[in-house]
Amino acid sequence: MKTLEPILAKHPFFAGLQPHYLELVTGCASNMHFKAGETIFQEGDEAKQFFIIREGTLRLQVFAPGQGEISIQTLESGDVVGWSWLFPPHRWHFTGRATSALRVIALDGQCLYTKCEQDHGLGYEFLKRFSHIMMDRLQATRLQLLDLYKVN
Amino acid sequence: MLLSAEPAVTTTFSSDPMIPRPYEIQRAKWDSSDTFSLELTPVGGGDIPAFEPGQFNMVYVYGVGEIPISISGDPARRDMLIHTTRAVGTVTRAMSELKVGMMLGVRGPYGAPWPVDEARGKDIVIVAGGIGLAPLRPAMYRILAYREHYGRVVLLYGARTPADVLYRKQLEQWRAHFDLDVFVTVDRATNNWRGSIGLVTQLIVRAPFDPLNTMAMVCGPEVMMRFTTLEMEKRGVNSDNIYVSLERNMKCGIGLCGHCQFGREFVCKDGPVFRYSQVRHFLTKWEV
Amino acid sequence: MTQSKKNKPPKLYVLERRDFQELLTALSADGYQLIGPTLREGAVTYAEITAVEDLPIGYTDDQEKGTYRLHQAREPRLFGCGPGPHSWKKYLFPARMRLWQAQRSNGGFTVQADAHTPDKLALIGVRACELQAIAIQDRVFTGGAYVDPAYQAQRENTFIVAVNCGRANKTCFCTSMHTGPKAVSGYDLALTEVYTPEQHYFLIESGSPSGDEVLHALPTRPAAVDEVEAGEAIIAATSAQMERSLETKGLKDLLYASYDHQRWDAVAARCLACGNCTMVCPTCFCTTVEDVTDLSGDTAERWRKWDSCFTMEFSYIVGGSIRSTAKARYRQWLTHKLATWVDQFGTMGCVGCGRCITWCPVGIDITEEVREIQTTSVAPTAAVTERKRKRENT
Known part of the structure; x- marks a missing residue:
């Protein structure tokens, strides 16, 4: 069986990660496919993984009675989705739904967490990468809150 | 030098730059719930003045007022002037209620264009x-x-x-x-x-x-x-x-009324299109 | 036209006080409407005059921050008063002017431009600082790609009689701005009023061909050396009398780097945003427009009116005003006068006439504000440092 390592190496999230770390990460990775409309994870469910998007798009959604599904953001190839696995209570805050055929690599949270605890160097690499994503999302969220195109 | 094959046009309509030229509405269409486009032709026929992408006109609604609106049409087309704007102020709301066949006043085009010609090769x-x-x-x-x-x-x-x-x-x-x-x-x-x-x-x-x-x-x-x-x-x-x-209040469009000042720039004549490095010092200051 | 005179000393003549009316008569005969300082409502106001008696003879003024008082002097000078609340700009650049009118006709309208047929005006008693203010407005209205045709037409029909200053007010700082107290250009005739208990005369010189013509028609005689020296002494004394000053060296860059200076908060706490400073300023040129229709709606007019950057509406764009605070508006005004104006028009927009100091109801003093910024400025901001570094590297 072909290893996922070369695929991970090409993803922007892992850019610059040292090969021996990449090898460790690959041990926690698995390939997944979703059809358009399929749910990848559901709000409230236990969050055990995060996903590296290889191809396709997904939406982060939330359901509000009376309003139905509200889409927060679309994510696509090159993006990373999911950080609920990092912290208790390890539950998904949003629902992730494929809006096209979707190929992702799922990374097992528990597996990674253990390896990060054993090697803080790896842990640091992960934190750097995740905090960067978090900052990007936070800044985008703030801009979205400003509702810039609305007429005051 | 411009890429456009059209010769530069000098406006011979009036030596007084504050005098609007009447245009007739040929077509009016809503692009969204608050945004609309007008297609205009000069009253009495003839071409619209040549313009560069990014330039604007001062558009006057009879008895209501005049505001700057950027030109949204194809610069290669001289038969039709197109303006797209949002009905959000007194003048634009009045403008949105005008019907085909009615008239608007237009002065322009004014302002510095997008660097479409300098961008060649990029x-x-x-x-x-x-x-x-x-x-x-x-x-x-x-x-x-x-x-x-x-x-x-x-x-x-x-x-x-x-x-x-x-x-x-x-x-x-x-x-x-x-x-x-x-x-x-x-x-x-x-x-x-x-x-x-x-x-x-x-x-x-x-x-x-x-x-x-x-x-x-x-x-x-x-x-x-x-x-x-x-x-x-x-x-x-x-x-x-x-x-x-950039967008600023404009009353004249030709650098005389002072309203559009942004730091050292007059947005109407030095802009509205600016090189970012030229204005960044002022853009991050509040209330300039 | 003054170029050819460069190498020769200016030709000074003497016009006796008792012959001064001849100057006014000559200009009137040439078809000029005469505008000069007059006494109105306790202040010197530029208005139409017909005879020398219309001038504020024997009056002088005291000016300080937020204070203006006229009083009678012992000496019967014709030009003993400094600049009042008005400036000449109201004649060259009217406070209210119709731009055009339009007639409505079946769904459309036709626009009729207003013809610019200015009166011939002779401005009598223009101070050196005011000449520079006019030169500055010339650059604004006629120096760019678009010309204000009404202004240009009026300027072409204006004769200027300048008067060199025989005293400085406490609010004056023209020496700092290099605009006075002596008129050096931009006039047709320039006068220096010399008064002693024994004599009262004017040194008069021409600055243009039209000035030459008028001068030749007057009962003058060439000035004697001691008379020329008396005139020079008066101007030197006026310079020496100047109490206020404004350091302009490095000021533009300093103000560009001082948008976040804490002094703006202090001045904003006092500023009423009344706009007086902009109305009395001889260089302020901002205008707004007003659209009016008659009751039937068949006639629409567009008027241009003086405007002030101190109003909330001035910077209004959809959603609100860009300069919503008095702080931002004062900063805009001062920074425009002393910094951005330089990049826009090649000179500062302040001539040191002191009007904004005198007529500020709360006594804000532009020279004081500048000094505060100059003496309390922190290190240049990162942006300035970076620009400097870039400049050095290239």
């Missing part, structure tokens, strides 16, 4: 937010008319909701071009929107262009433009190669 990234697509459309027309002069051409457009997406048909046509990358995103959407949700600034990170050989033209709300330039710089685009179009 990749083009056009980033528009909301109504900001209107002043950029002439740049798209010009660039597409001389497509072979440019590298990659990317249009990134963000709107508030799918219903607010301007020039939808045009965007679909452009998207069909094999030598054009068009990405549209909305800030919020219901489920029947199949496209991207998120900010236009988030499209920049993956847009296909060469940061070291790119000319970026950005138009939208000022905060959106500031964040867009940050993303551009993260990609490695030099701020000398980023242009923004």
Whole structure:
């Protein structure tokens, strides 16, 4: 069986990660496919993984009675989705739904967490990468809150 | 030198730059719930004055007032003047109620254009937010008319909701071009929107262009433009190669009334299109 | 036209006080309407005059921050008063002017431009600082790609009689701005009023061909050496009398780097944003427009009016005003006068006439504000440092 390592190496999230770390990460990775409309994870469910998007798009959604599904953001190839696995209570805050055929690599949270605890160097690499994503999302969220195109 | 084959036109209508020329409305159409386009021709016939992408006119509604509106039509077409604007103020609301066959006053064109000619040989990234697509459309027309002069051409457009997406048909046509990358995103959407949700600034990170050989033209709300330039710089685009179009109060359009001052610039005559590096010092100051 | 005179000393003549009316008569005979200082409502106001008696003879003024008082002097000078609340700009650049009118006709309208047929005006008693203010407005209205046709037409029909200053007010600082107290250009005739208990005469010189013509028609005689020296002494004494000053060296860059200076908060706490400073300023040129229709709606007019950057509406764009605070508006005004104006028009927009100091109801003093910024400025901001570094590297 072909290893996922070369695929991970090409993803922007892992850019610059040292090969021996990449090898460790690959041990926690698995390939997944979703059809358009399929749910990848559901709000409230236990969050055990995060996903590296290889191809396709997904939406982060939330359901509000009376309003139905509200889409927060679309994510696509090159993006990373999911950080609920990092912290208790390890539950998904949003629902992730494929809006096209979707190929992702799922990374097992528990597996990674253990390896990060054993090697803080790896842990640091992960934190750097995740905090960067978090900052990007936070800044985008703030801009979205400003509702810039609305007429005051 | 301009790429356009049209000869430069000197307006012989009046030596007094404050006198509007009457135009007749040929077509009026709502682009969204609050945004509309007017197609105008000069009363008494003749061509509209030649204009460059990014320039604006002062448009007068009889008895109501006059405001600056950027030109949104194709600069190669001299038979029709197109303005797209939002019905949000006294003058634009009055304008939105005008019917085909009625008249408007027009003075112009005024202002500094987008650097479509200087951009030859470069990749083009056009980033528009909301109504900001209107002043950029002439740049798209010009660039597409001389497509072979440019590298990659990317249009990134963000709107508030799918219903607010301007020039939808045009965007679909452009998207069909094999030598054009068009990405549209909305800030919020219901489920029947199949496209991207998120900010236009988030499209920049993956847009296909060469940061070291790119000319970026950005138009939208000022905060959106500031964040867009940050993303551009993260990609490695030099701020000398980023242009923004600013909006300020204007009463004359020709640098005499003082209203549009922005630091040392008169937005009406030194802009509205500015090289970002030229105005960044003032853009990050409050209430300039 | 003054170029050819460069190498020769200016030709000074003496016009006796008792012959001064001859000057006014000559200008009237040439078809000029005469405008000069007059006494109105306790202040010197530029208005139409017909005879020398219309001038504020024997009056002088005291000016200080927020204070203006006229009083009778012992000496019967014709030009003993300094600049009042008005400036000449109201004649060259009217406070209210119709731009055009339009007639409605079946769904459309036709626009009729207003013809610019200015009166021939002779401005009597223009101070050196005011000449520079006119030169500055010339650059604004006629120096760019678009010309204000009404202004240009009026300027072409204006004769200027300058008067060199025989005293400085406490609010004056023209020496700092290099605009006075002696008129050096931009006039047709320039006068220096010399008064001693024994003599009262004017040294008069021409600055243009039209000035030459008028001068030749007057009962003058060439000035004697001691008379020329008396005139020079008066101007030197006026310079020496100047109490206020404004350091302009490095000021533009300093103000560009001082948008966040804490002094703006202090001045904003006092500023009423009344706009007086902009109304009395001889260089302020901002205008707004007003659209009016008659009751039937068949006639519409567009008027241009003086405007002030101190109003909330001035910077209004859809959604609100860009400069919503008094702080931002005062900063805009001062920074425009002393920094951005330089980049826009090649000179500062302040001539040191002191009007904004005198007529500020709360006594804000532009020279004081500048000094505060100059003496309390922190290190240049990162942006300035970076620009400097870039400049050095290239």
